[in-house]
Amino acid sequence: xxxxxxxxxxxxxxxxxxxxxxxxxxxxxxxxxxxxxxxxxxxxxxxxxxxxxxxxxxxxxxxxxxxxxxxxxxxxxxxxxxxxxxxxxxxxxxxxxxxxxxxxxxxxxxxxxxxxx
Amino acid sequence: xxxxxxxxxxxxxxxxxxxxxxxxxxxxxxxxxxxxxxxxxxxxxxxxxxxxxxxxxxxxxxxxxxxxxxxxxxxxxxxxxxxxxxxxxxxxxxxxxxxxxxxxxxxxxxxx
Numbered sequence: 001x002x003x004x005x006x007x008x009x010x011x012x013x014x015x016x017x018x019x020x021x022x023x024x025x026x027x028x029x030x031x032x033x034x035x036x037x038x039x040x041x042x043x044x045x046x047x048x049x050x051x052x053x054x055x056x057x058x059x060x061x062x063x064x065x066x067x068x069x070x071x072x073x074x075x076x077x078x079x080x081x082x083x084x085x086x087x088x089x090x091x092x093x094x095x096x097x098x099x100x101x102x103x104x105x106x107x108x109x110x111x112x113x114x115x116x117x
Numbered sequence: 118x119x120x121x122x123x124x125x126x127x128x129x130x131x132x133x134x135x136x137x138x139x140x141x142x143x144x145x146x147x148x149x150x151x152x153x154x155x156x157x158x159x160x161x162x163x164x165x166x167x168x169x170x171x172x173x174x175x176x177x178x179x180x181x182x183x184x185x186x187x188x189x190x191x192x193x194x195x196x197x198x199x200x201x202x203x204x205x206x207x208x209x210x211x212x213x214x215x216x217x218x219x220x221x222x223x224x225x226x227x228x229x
Contacts, residue, residue, distance in 0.1 A: 031215060043161070043207060043219040056216055091160060095215065104215050108153075110160040 023092030
């Protein structure tokens with residue numbers, strides 16, 4: 001069964017460093033998402049991406065965040081200068097576009113745990 | 118704005134007992150509602166979804182949920198809990214642009 005994959009599973013970085021989290025969405029999916037979950041808190045939407053541009057972003061997704069689809073398979077989240085509060089589990093998700101405009105089921109990857117020291 | 122509220126951050130049941138996890142939604146339009154499960158150190162797995170077809174939705178692992186517009190609820194149930202059901206459960210609503218807005222989560226403990 002096709003699945004979303006994410007690498008690395010765990011990333012440790014120093015405050016102020018740049019990190020890139022990688023995701024490989026399901027191959028025929030066209031919508032991509034990033035969510036994060038701070039330890040003990042709920043899952044929060046960061047950004048959605050379609051047709052090589054951001055569709056929607058939350059207030060969390062400020063200038064230090066960026067997303068990119070560098071090739072036909074990868075979808076990345078970059079954090080330019082990490083802060084302690086960026087420590088969280090980051091989930092990538094993807095969905096197929098339905099022509100009828102109905103909802104798109106999102107399939108989630110296993111997550112990358114980011115620890116900022 | 119569309120949102121969901123999960124009542125009870127922790128629920129504990131005995132093996133074989135009924136599981137009831139509560140979710141209430143707030144939405145001015147018919148919502149798309151979801152239940153996801155998260156096992157320890159794993160990602161989110163879709164249990165079931167409501168997309169305005171049948172109000173009683175059956176999902177995986179014996180779970181089901183009923184959409185009740187009059188109560189603005191979408192509670193998750195399972196007749197008989199199994200030890201393997203121990204996990205965190207999230208109710209979610211699809212808001213504009215296909216983003217999912219999640220509830221706070223309910224940690225389910227199943228006691229032998």
